[in-house]
Amino acid sequence: CAVFGVFAPGEDVARLTCFGLQALQHRGQESAGIAVGDGETVMVYKDLGLVTQVFNENALSALRGNVAVGHCRYATAGGGGWECSQPHISAIDDVLIALAHNGTLVNTGAVRARLVGDGVDLRSNTDSEVAAKVIGQETKRTHHLRDGIRSMMQILEGAYAMVVATPVSLYAFRDPNGIRPLCIGKLANGGWVVASETCGLDIVGAEYVRDVEPGEIVRFSADGMHSEQGVPAGKRASCIFEYVYFARPDSVLDGQGVYQSRRDMGRILAQEAPVDADLVMGVPDSGLPAASGYAAESGIPYADGIVKNRYVGRSFIQPTQAMRQNAIRIKLNPLPSVIAGKRLIVIDDSIVRGNTSKKLVAMLKEAGAAEVHLRIVSPEVMWPCFYGIDTDTQDQLIAANMTNEQMCEFIGCDSLAFISLQGLHSAIHANHPGFCDACFSGDYVTDIPAPLQEKGFF
Numbered sequence: 001c002a003v004f005g006v007f008a009p010g011e012d013v014a015r016l017t018c019f020g021l022q023a024l025q026h027r028g029q030e031s032a033g034i035a036v037g038d039g040e041t042v043m044v045y046k047d048l049g050l051v052t053q054v055f056n057e058n059a060l061s062a063l064r065g066n067v068a069v070g071h072c073r074y075a076t077a078g079g080g081g082w083e084c085s086q087p088h089i090s091a092i093d094d095v096l097i098a099l100a101h102n103g104t105l106v107n108t109g110a111v112r113a114r115l116v117g118d119g120v121d122l123r124s125n126t127d128s129e130v131a132a133k134v135i136g137q138e139t140k141r142t143h144h145l146r147d148g149i150r151s152m153m154q155i156l157e158g159a160y161a162m163v164v165a166t167p168v169s170l171y172a173f174r175d176p177n178g179i180r181p182l183c184i185g186k187l188a189n190g191g192w193v194v195a196s197e198t199c200g201l202d203i204v205g206a207e208y209v210r211d212v213e214p215g216e217i218v219r220f221s222a223d224g225m226h227s228e229q230g231v232p233a234g235k236r237a238s239c240i241f242e243y244v245y246f247a248r249p250d251s252v253l254d255g256q257g258v259y260q261s262r263r264d265m266g267r268i269l270a271q272e273a274p275v276d277a278d279l280v281m282g283v284p285d286s287g288l289p290a291a292s293g294y295a296a297e298s299g300i301p302y303a304d305g306i307v308k309n310r311y312v313g314r315s316f317i318q319p320t321q322a323m324r325q326n327a328i329r330i331k332l333n334p335l336p337s338v339i340a341g342k343r344l345i346v347i348d349d350s351i352v353r354g355n356t357s358k359k360l361v362a363m364l365k366e367a368g369a370a371e372v373h374l375r376i377v378s379p380e381v382m383w384p385c386f387y388g389i390d391t392d393t394q395d396q397l398i399a400a401n402m403t404n405e406q407m408c409e410f411i412g413c414d415s416l417a418f419i420s421l422q423g424l425h426s427a428i429h430a431n432h433p434g435f436c437d438a439c440f441s442g443d444y445v446t447d448i449p450a451p452l453q454e455k456g457f458f
């Protein structure tokens with residue numbers, strides 16, 4: 001998912017949020033929503049669909065205020081209905097707050113049961129709504145939103161980058177392991193912006209200030225920016241898959257540029273898995289920077305051999321397998337004039353179920369490719385993600401169930417190689433405080449409760 005927040009009295013905060021969400025659309029395509037605080041109350045407008053489908057001029061101009069939060073949804077927990085869209089509203093006596101969440105919480109089961117027992121009205125089956133209601137309950141008990149948020153951070157575990165709008169202020173906070181990204185920017189007129197990625201700051205002309213720290217709660221109000229530690233920071237575990245696939249290449253996460261990281265993944269893969277061929281191509285869009293890195297390192301010419309329909313969104317983010325399969329054909333078309341008779345090195349970001357690669361290789365061979373050597377700039381995905389990326393259950397993960405030869409045969413390629421985990425880490429070379437790489441290593445930073453483990457077929 002994408003989250004965005006702005007505190008900027010005197011500005012059109014809903015419009016800024018709409019721009020921010022458009023820049024972050026790649027993080028979720030299922031629903032979009034904006035909540036605005038106007039000094040008295042909080043209003044929310046949300047619906048299923050892309051940002052530009054949900055928000056027109058009328059909807060935006062009805063949302064007036066000094067503070068706003070926004071969300072684009074990529075479902076990992078809960079269903080697909082309107083009730084699951086965000087921001088979620090929670091009432092603290094007669095004051096409303098709105099919460100937007102990126103990530104997935106791992107221990108909401110017991111907490112949900114307790115809320116229901118307390119008579120709290122839950123409209124959806126999402127983890128995010130549970131978080132909104134816990135903050136509401138805990139704020140009633142502690143009489144301050146800051147303490148309610150702190151209490152939620154003690155109760156709920158997993159991955160969360162969250163923003164909350166109140167009638168008069170904006171809060172931003174991040175789980176103690178810093179799994180999902182969240183950064184802070186400043187507007188020229190003194191307003192503040194928070195976004196999942198820096199590309200969300202760029203689009204509204206905000207200057208990057210810093211990232212929200214793991215476990216930190218930041219409050220933006222008429223008094224400026226105030227920071228405190230909500231819960232102690234734990235072992236740092238920023239999602240390494242953000243760099244491989246999820247984030248936009250023009251974003252900088254924790255001080256590290258995504259584009260440069262992807263290029264370096266390609267360079268390292270060229271060293272680790274060289275092969276004799278005529279052309280290097282990337283699978284648009286996420287494979288392109290790595291392909292240019294592979295080409296530069298190997299000395300084999302780079303070519304644009306696959307054209308992507310730019311009006312089709314991300315295929316993986318589609319919620320069902322049937323939609324994903326269909327999306328690949330609609331999205332990608334090979335260029336026979338470039339590839340016919342050629343031995344190709346084809347670079348993609350990841351293989352999860354293997355469907356994308358299988359269809360792609362068939363398309364390339366049909367278009368006349370003499371050989372297709374697949375090179376993947378992430379290691380084999382062997383474990384499910386419980387922290388906000390839908391990498392599916394272990395029985396669906398091709399690399400968890402097949403040898404390299406079996407995968408090659410299933411996909412129909414002439415050779416297949418993945419970057420090593422160490423190679424991936426070294427491509428992201430800044431002095432990074434630490435990554436989650438559990439989908440490759442099985443090394444999870446939190447406990448995974450038994451019901452989720454069952455879902456993941458451990």
Ligand code: SF4
Pocket residue numbers: 179238239240241242384385386387388389436437438439440
């Ligand atoms: Fe990211 Fe993989 Fe960790 Fe999930 S398991 S947070 S996708 S690195």
Ligand code: MG
Pocket residue numbers: 283284285286287348349356
């Ligand atoms: Mg792809």
